[in-house]
Amino acid sequence: MSECKLNHTHEDVKTKYESQAAFLPEEMEPLFNQFFEKEHTQDILNEVFHLLKKYDLVAEEEQGNRNNRLYLVLNNV
Incomplete structure (x- = not known):
């Protein structure tokens, strides 16, 4: 994934998630629900946004890589 210089808001991330x-994966839903109940650093918001960006268009292997990273982030914030 390329680096983006834009800072994404909590609402941007929520809209992208939706x-x-x-x-x-269905089991991510409760993790995202918990994620959106809290405030997060700009770095975390940007990372989650970019992991979600065009998720539906990437190859299955890339989705797996993004899933692993999302689980890591969502379980540790």
């Missing part, structure tokens, strides 16, 4: 939720 647009990609149907393509994500």
Whole structure:
């Protein structure tokens, strides 16, 4: 993934999640619900946004890589 210089808001991440939720593993839903109940650093918000960005369009292997990273982030915030 390329680095982006934009800072994404909590609402940006939530909107991106909602647009990609149907393509994500179902067991991530409660983790995202917990994620959105808290405040997070700008780095975390940007990372989650970019892991979700175009999730539905990437190859299955890349989805697996992103899932692993999302689980790591969501379980540790």
